[in-house]
Amino acid sequence: MTEKIAVLGAGSWGSMLAEILNENGHEVRLWAHNPAQVQEMNEKHTNQKYIKNFTFSKSLKAYSDLKEAIDGVDDILFIVPSQATRSVAKQVNQILDQLNIKPYIIHGSKGLETGTHERISQVLEAEINPKNRKTVSVISGPSQAEAVAKHDPTLVTAASEDLPSAIHFQKLFMNDYFRVYTNNDIIGVEIGGALKNIIALAAGALYGLGYGDNAKAALMTRGVAEISRLGVSFGANPLTFTGLSGMGDVIVTATSRDSRNWRAGYQLGKGKQLDDIVKDMGMVIEGVATSQAAYDLAQECGVEMPITEAIHSVLNKQETVQEAINKLMTREGRSEIG
Numbered sequence: 001m002t003e004k005i006a007v008l009g010a011g012s013w014g015s016m017l018a019e020i021l022n023e024n025g026h027e028v029r030l031w032a033h034n035p036a037q038v039q040e041m042n043e044k045h046t047n048q049k050y051i052k053n054f055t056f057s058k059s060l061k062a063y064s065d066l067k068e069a070i071d072g073v074d075d076i077l078f079i080v081p082s083q084a085t086r087s088v089a090k091q092v093n094q095i096l097d098q099l100n101i102k103p104y105i106i107h108g109s110k111g112l113e114t115g116t117h118e119r120i121s122q123v124l125e126a127e128i129n130p131k132n133r134k135t136v137s138v139i140s141g142p143s144q145a146e147a148v149a150k151h152d153p154t155l156v157t158a159a160s161e162d163l164p165s166a167i168h169f170q171k172l173f174m175n176d177y178f179r180v181y182t183n184n185d186i187i188g189v190e191i192g193g194a195l196k197n198i199i200a201l202a203a204g205a206l207y208g209l210g211y212g213d214n215a216k217a218a219l220m221t222r223g224v225a226e227i228s229r230l231g232v233s234f235g236a237n238p239l240t241f242t243g244l245s246g247m248g249d250v251i252v253t254a255t256s257r258d259s260r261n262w263r264a265g266y267q268l269g270k271g272k273q274l275d276d277i278v279k280d281m282g283m284v285i286e287g288v289a290t291s292q293a294a295y296d297l298a299q300e301c302g303v304e305m306p307i308t309e310a311i312h313s314v315l316n317k318q319e320t321v322q323e324a325i326n327k328l329m330t331r332e333g334r335s336e337i338g
């Protein structure tokens with residue numbers, strides 16, 4: 001099955017997913033809002049700011065005109081930072097109003113929208129009129145773009161409430177180095193993917209302070225426990241959090257030196273100011289905005305999320321990392337399960 005696919009967002013992950021789809025034989029149109037990036041991609045077949053020292057296939061074409069990128073496609077993949085998704089989706093909906101197509105929609109962004117606290121599939125469902133689209137799915141899991149560029153065996157999940165849609169995307173993406181599972185628990189997959197970034201910030205911060213493997217294992221395990229508590233309160237399947245988009249993504253993001261969230265946390269642990277970290281990174285650090293959304297949700301729903309609360313208070317300069325750790329460690333004892 002060969003399809004025409006628009007990939008909207010040409011950062012590290014958008015350009016790498018576009019490369020996978022292109023290698024799989026699909027006609028891929030990679031849209032970037034920065035014309036200089038489009039030019040670099042089409043002339044040099046590189047995207048040096050986002051994926052260093054990687055040459056993309058010559059047949060992968062980049063576009064700066066959104067309508068041109070979307071016209072005639074079977075599928076649209078949104079892969080811009082979570083907080084930018086709504087504005088891009090609004091533009092896409094206006095264009096779809098003028099076109100005679102009804103594409104499948106999928107996204108690969110790992111965040112919650114601040115303010116609304118919505119998952120990204122909810123944002124897309126709200127902004128793209130059902131007459132202009134088929135279903136909305138997500139692709140998520142432990143997948144650092146830099147490792148995919150080296151064809152490291154990578155396993156992810158395609159999720160949709162409509163299982164045939166997840167299977168549709170499984171077939172589009174899957175190849176011998178990128179293996180795709182399916183899941184109909186889109187709530188669990190999106191919550192796991194978004195909230196693991198908070199745990200990665202915390203893991204980097206611990207390392208920055210000089211703490212070792214016990215602390216890392218504790219953080220990852222209790223991190224999954226609190227992500228799972230929040231997800232289950234929204235109807236997610238608890239088993240999803242033991243899978244690729246849950247524990248799997250916590251493991252990679254909380255241990256990989258490629259992770260922007262881990263690196264940001266490391267610098268926090270070393271005492272660097274958040275504003276400077278964000279400016280110097282030049283790429284999205286999803287955990288920063290998502291920690292606010294997750295903190296708000298936990299308060300609203302009465303779900304206990306001590307690690308999220310700790311990161312929220314560090315990012316808001318209410319506590320140092322060491323003070324937050326001391327508070328976590330001296331909380332009243334509790335049962336591990338439940």
Ligand SMILES: NC(=O)c1ccc[n+]([C@@H]2O[C@H](COP(=O)([O-])OP(=O)(O)OC[C@H]3O[C@@H](n4cnc5c(N)ncnc54)[C@H](O)[C@@H]3O)[C@@H](O)[C@H]2O)c1
Pocket residue numbers: 009010011012013014015032033034050079080081082084087088108109110111143144145146282283284286
């Ligand atoms: N990098 C990875 O390895 C990876 C892996 C899996 C998932 N993700 C997720 O994918 C999403 C995108 O991450 P990324 O790594 O590609 O980010 P990035 O920072 O590398 O790139 C973001 C891209 O979006 C563009 N952009 C920013 N604001 C925009 C706007 N308002 N309108 C249009 N384009 C805009 C930027 O110009 C850039 O091209 C994030 O949610 C991230 O968590 C990333």
Ligand SMILES: O=P(O)(O)OC[C@H](O)CO
Pocket residue numbers: 110141142143144145197200249252253258259260261262284285286
């Ligand atoms: O580099 P990060 O921290 O945005 O993480 C990228 C991916 O989500 C890892 O699965």
